[in-house]
Amino acid sequence: MTDVRLLVQRFDPLTDEKPRFAEYSVPKREGMTVLDALLYARDYLDHSIALRFSCRQASCGSCGMKINGRLRLACYTQVEELGGEKVVAQPMDNFEIIKDLVTDLGSFFAKHKQLMPYVLRSDSQEMDHPSAEFLMKPEELEKVLQFTYCIKCGLCTSSCPTVGTDALFPGPQALAQAYRYLSDERDEGGKRRIDALDTAHGVWRCHYAGSCSAVCPKGVDPALGIQLLKRHVMSGKARSEGAEVWKQQAAAAPPLK
Amino acid sequence: MKESRLMLIQYATAVLAVALVSIHLIMQGVIYPYATAISFSNILSIYQNGFYAVFLEALLVIVLVHGFNGVRIILHEWRQTAPWSRWVDVGTVLAIVVSVGYGTRTVILALFGGVTA
Amino acid sequence: MADNTPKGAERAKNKRGIWGWINPYHYNLERWAYAFQRITGVAVLAYVLGHLGDTSFFVGGPTGSGPSPSSWDFIGTIFENSFGHLILVLVVLVLVFHGVNGIRLILAEFGFILKKPSKIEYPYKAKGLGSGQKYLIWIGIAAGVAAAVWAFLVLFEGMG
Numbered sequence: 001m002t003d004v005r006l007l008v009q010r011f012d013p014l015t016d017e018k019p020r021f022a023e024y025s026v027p028k029r030e031g032m033t034v035l036d037a038l039l040y041a042r043d044y045l046d047h048s049i050a051l052r053f054s055c056r057q058a059s060c061g062s063c064g065m066k067i068n069g070r071l072r073l074a075c076y077t078q079v080e081e082l083g084g085e086k087v088v089a090q091p092m093d094n095f096e097i098i099k100d101l102v103t104d105l106g107s108f109f110a111k112h113k114q115l116m117p118y119v120l121r122s123d124s125q126e127m128d129h130p131s132a133e134f135l136m137k138p139e140e141l142e143k144v145l146q147f148t149y150c151i152k153c154g155l156c157t158s159s160c161p162t163v164g165t166d167a168l169f170p171g172p173q174a175l176a177q178a179y180r181y182l183s184d185e186r187d188e189g190g191k192r193r194i195d196a197l198d199t200a201h202g203v204w205r206c207h208y209a210g211s212c213s214a215v216c217p218k219g220v221d222p223a224l225g226i227q228l229l230k231r232h233v234m235s236g237k238a239r240s241e242g243a244e245v246w247k248q249q250a251a252a253a254p255p256l257k
Numbered sequence: 258m259k260e261s262r263l264m265l266i267q268y269a270t271a272v273l274a275v276a277l278v279s280i281h282l283i284m285q286g287v288i289y290p291y292a293t294a295i296s297f298s299n300i301l302s303i304y305q306n307g308f309y310a311v312f313l314e315a316l317l318v319i320v321l322v323h324g325f326n327g328v329r330i331i332l333h334e335w336r337q338t339a340p341w342s343r344w345v346d347v348g349t350v351l352a353i354v355v356s357v358g359y360g361t362r363t364v365i366l367a368l369f370g371g372v373t374a
Numbered sequence: 375m376a377d378n379t380p381k382g383a384e385r386a387k388n389k390r391g392i393w394g395w396i397n398p399y400h401y402n403l404e405r406w407a408y409a410f411q412r413i414t415g416v417a418v419l420a421y422v423l424g425h426l427g428d429t430s431f432f433v434g435g436p437t438g439s440g441p442s443p444s445s446w447d448f449i450g451t452i453f454e455n456s457f458g459h460l461i462l463v464l465v466v467l468v469l470v471f472h473g474v475n476g477i478r479l480i481l482a483e484f485g486f487i488l489k490k491p492s493k494i495e496y497p498y499k500a501k502g503l504g505s506g507q508k509y510l511i512w513i514g515i516a517a518g519v520a521a522a523v524w525a526f527l528v529l530f531e532g533m534g
Contacts, residue, residue, distance in 0.1 A: 011382060011385070011386070012382070013380045013381070013382035013383055013385070013386035014380045014381070014382070015380075015381060015382075016381060016382045017381050017382055017385070018382060018385050019382075019385065069399075069400040070400050091388065093388060093389075093390050093394070094388065094389055094390055094394075095388060096386055096387055096388055097385075097386045097388050098386075103388070142491075142492055142493050143490070143491055143492075144491065145491075145492075145493060145494075146491050146492070146493070146494045147491065149494070159401070161390070161394045161395045161405070161408065161409075162334055164389055164390035164391055164392075164393075164394035164395070165334055165335050165336075165389070165390075165391055165392060165394070165395070166333070166334045166335075166337060167337055168337050169334070198259055198260050198261045199260055200260050200333055200342065201333070201337065202260060204260045204261070204263075204264045204330075205330075205333070205334055207408055207411070207412075207479070208404060208408070208479055208482055208483055209398075209401075209404055209405045209407075209408035209409075210402055210404035210405060210408075210500075210502060210503045211401045211402060211404075211405045213402075213500035213502045213503050214401060214402035214404075214405070214500065214503060216498075216500070218498070219494040219496070219498025219499075219500070221491075221494075221498075221500040221501055221502045221503075222502070223404075223500065223502035223503060224488055224489075224491060224500065224501050224502030225491070225502075227482055227483050227484070227485050227488055227502065228485045228488075228491070230483050230484060230485075231484045231485050233261055234261050234264070234265065234484070236261070268480050271476050271477075271480060272477075272480070274473070275473045275476070275477060278469065278473065279473075282466070282521075286524070286525060286528045286529075287528075290528075290531070291528050291529055291531065295450070295454070297432075297441070297443045297446050297447075300432060300446075301441050304432075304441075317426075320422055321422065324415070324418070324419035324422060325419070327415050327416075327419070328416070328419065331412065331416070335392065356423065356426060359426055359430065360426050360429075360430075362430070362433075363426075363429055363430045363432065363433050366433035366434075366438065366439065366440050366441070367432055367433050367440075367441055370433060370439055370440025370441060371440045371441075372440060372441045372442070372443075373434060373438070373439060373440050373441070373442045374442060374443070374444050
């Protein structure tokens with residue numbers, strides 16, 4: 001079988017002034033993913049390649065990188081679908097490079113947390129020590145289900161043109177999750193959420209370039225969530241009827257042991 | 258002002274600008290031959306018809322508010338330091354006031370000024 | 375004191391910057407529309423400011439005091455030529471695209487032309503990038519080209 005030319009961007013900010021490419025020749029096999037190729041190179045050709053990975057099945061979101069110019073998961077991209085001859089692996093754009101293909105996702109997770117990715121209840125006692133499960137109707141779940149598939153790989157945020165310049169912009173991942181909770185019928189934090197989003201560097205810095213949805217490997221479609229979020233924020237209407245629905249359901253639910 | 262209000266202004270001026278600019282283009286390029294449309298006498302008659310003078314003033318305000326608010330958005334996305342953000346907001350208002358002022362001067366002089374050589 | 379800044383600290387930031395706004399290569403159609411919307415917006419504003427200047431010569435320029443045929447003729451000799459008209463044709467092209475694409479953005483940003491979130495199946499197809507709004511991008515391009523052709527015919531009529 002023929003070999004695939006694997007070009008890996010190498011860069012250690014502590015010692016290197018600028019990135020360079022190292023080329024490896026990797027024997028191709030059927031069904032080989034870019035992650036397989038990278039691991040072959042690391043295991044047999046150059047132990048010093050730094051990369052991050054874990055599950056190898058597009059569930060953990062660790063191996064996001066730029067492959068042949070496009071943002072993808074290395075474990076979810078077959079060498080063959082790239083033409084099978086040349087694979088160029090680079091770190092994701094717009095995240096600080098720690099080494100080679102490993103980027104710093106610290107600020108990414110911080111922004112996710114900042115927009116409160118959890119059900120907010122007006123009754124803090126109930127929120128911290130719930131007397132029953134926070135139930136949800138199946139048809140209500142379907143409205144937010146696709147957004148819950150986010151694996152926080154960072155590809156969408158890396159693709160966003162605003163993220164490339166605006167350090168205060170939460171980015172598509174965090175905003176899509178903000179929509180996911182704002183439109184959750186059990187949530188009572190609408191006002192707080194809208195106040196956090198309606199700022200000079202909030203939801204309005206999205207201009208629907210849609211790259212986030214184009215690169216998302218899990219079908220989360222952040223662009224859709226963010227556009228729907230804009231309508232909520234523009235109207236300023238916080239969901240309040242949700243609380244009533246939840247209270248009725250909670251009354252009917254079996255108590256937590 | 259809340260960002261959603263500023264964006265509402267951006268969307269509203271966008272819709273109005275599409276309507277007004279379309280009328281402006283039709284008046285300058287479709288109704289008359291171009292040479293007639295830009296002739297001194299034709300423009301004078303347009304300005305001195307009160308309705309069109311108001312139309313041109315509205316076009317001026319709407320397009321400039323939309324344009325400079327757009328630049329404000331771009332500049333906020335470009336840099337985020339506190340002084341930068343403040344000056345971008347102040348600069349946007351100043352730019353709108355100065356440019357609308359200058360354009361309004363043209364409208365007023367064309368409407369009320371006596372014809373000179 | 376020794377400088378402890380890592381050698382590659384600047385490059386390690388890895389931000390795409392303004393280049394990421396204006397270079398949509400490798401991305402989706404909407405990203406191209408985004409880049410052009412931004413570029414055409416700035417271009418149209420630049421034209422409008424110039425247009426404020428040239429129209430002010432109708433009343434004699436910055437120091438004028440009323441409608442002035444001689445001043446208007448003077449500005450005509452500067453802009454009413456093939457080069458000036460070519461600029462106008464370009465302005466019409468980008469202006470019409472900016473307008474139609476802007477309407478598309480308003481419709482999309484408030485979810486009017488996007489499908490609702492629902493259960494998703496592999497292979498995933500983003501509902502947020504649906505075909506309805508994509509048509510509007512192409513309509514914007516077509517409308518811009520058609521208007522530019524019209525403007526060309528109007529402006530260059532009889533110029534030989």
